Amino acid sequence: MTLAFVTGGSRGLGLATARGLRAAGLSASEEIEIVLIASDEERLSNAAAEIDARYKVVDFSDLDHSRKLLTEAVAEFGSPDILILAHGVMSEKMSKTIKTTMEEWKRVLTINLDSVFLCINALAGGMVERRSGRIIVYSACLGRMSGPGNAGGLAPYRISKAGVNALVRNFAHETALGNRGVLVDAVCPNHTRTDMGGPDAPRSVEEGADTAIWLAGRSFEQGTDQTGVLWEDRQVVPW
Numbered sequence: 001m002t003l004a005f006v007t008g009g010s011r012g013l014g015l016a017t018a019r020g021l022r023a024a025g026l027s028a029s030e031e032i033e034i035v036l037i038a039s040d041e042e043r044l045s046n047a048a049a050e051i052d053a054r055y056k057v058v059d060f061s062d063l064d065h066s067r068k069l070l071t072e073a074v075a076e077f078g079s080p081d082i083l084i085l086a087h088g089v090m091s092e093k094m095s096k097t098i099k100t101t102m103e104e105w106k107r108v109l110t111i112n113l114d115s116v117f118l119c120i121n122a123l124a125g126g127m128v129e130r131r132s133g134r135i136i137v138y139s140a141c142l143g144r145m146s147g148p149g150n151a152g153g154l155a156p157y158r159i160s161k162a163g164v165n166a167l168v169r170n171f172a173h174e175t176a177l178g179n180r181g182v183l184v185d186a187v188c189p190n191h192t193r194t195d196m197g198g199p200d201a202p203r204s205v206e207e208g209a210d211t212a213i214w215l216a217g218r219s220f221e222q223g224t225d226q227t228g229v230l231w232e233d234r235q236v237v238p239w
Helices: 012-027 041-051 063-077 102-123 125-130 155-174 205-217
Strands: 002-007 032-038 054-057 082-085 133-138 182-187 230-232 235-237
Touching: 002 012, 002 063, 012 032, 012 041, 012 082, 012 205, 032 041, 032 063, 041 054, 054 063, 063 102, 082 102, 082 205, 102 125, 102 155, 125 133, 133 155, 133 205, 155 182, 182 205, 205 230
Parallel strands: 002 032, 002 082, 032 054, 082 133, 133 182, 182 230
Antiparallel strands: 230 235
């Protein structure tokens, strides 16, 4: 049995990814157990019922309490084989550097970056010990240092995602770029029709989730395939 934890699992990209994992597991005749993690219990329980998953309510705005709950989740469900981190928030529309309050900065960085570190720190240890696992973190092209990336406006959001990219790359190198059995990657889903992306975004959540689902089940040949990189549409893009 493969155990997958998916944060942000009550809606949007998280739920679309969990649906895709469920469909891929069933089509491949593999037994997969999914644990959805999110803060809204009503939406979370409904999502879990829809895809026959289990769930854990965690509000990442409180990091100390979140660590306790993640520890409980491992005790209750087991150590995950796949960890997909799809939770996140957008910063306020006019949140340029000199106009952003400390409260807004802390809100966005806590959820978008600090809690990503927390999830990896609290949940990836079993993967490292077993020398087997997949970690996929939803980042954003707005966090890239190349192209338009983090070049103006939405400072907390862009910078939090740049931090996520750095965290992914660093941890991938710490785990020997897949040579110890753990794959660590970031995903840019592009502009999708989520609560954050809005109803007029050009991509469906299924399109946005496709690469994360593919990464969760892809084969990996050491010395040939890549990990510790940023993916978009199943292709590596520059940081």
